[in-house]
Amino acid sequence: MSFFRRMFGGKDASAAPSQARSQTISHFTEFVGAHTGCEAFIEPATRVTQTTMVIVAGSGEWTRRKVPDESTARSVAKKLNIPVFDVNLSGYPSRMREWNEKHRGEHAD
Numbered sequence: 001m002s003f004f005r006r007m008f009g010g011k012d013a014s015a016a017p018s019q020a021r022s023q024t025i026s027h028f029t030e031f032v033g034a035h036t037g038c039e040a041f042i043e044p045a046t047r048v049t050q051t052t053m054v055i056v057a058g059s060g061e062w063t064r065r066k067v068p069d070e071s072t073a074r075s076v077a078k079k080l081n082i083p084v085f086d087v088n089l090s091g092y093p094s095r096m097r098e099w100n101e102k103h104r105g106e107h108a109d
Helices: 003-008 015-034 070-080 094-102
Strands: 039-043 052-056 062-066 084-086
Touching: 015 052, 015 062, 015 070, 039 070, 052 070, 052 094, 070 084
Parallel strands: 039 084
Antiparallel strands: 039 052, 052 062
């Protein structure tokens, strides 16, 4: 069973994966609720990383979490009522880079 199936659920999912899924959705919901101007950016899977979703606030502050696939990421963004982009097509917003520069040395979640 894959890590993401265990984390986000699937045919053989137990209570722990649904808890991880719930925690991820809860984290994104809290972030979007606490920040204005949020947009989601899907980072496709590579040979070394799984699919992730980054939510960037209008201030440039951001958060990232693993998601099982692009379809799930789009579904979560739709539920959060925020626009969603493929980072390979759109790139990251400049406000995110600017926020990173201002907060260099601090850890963004």
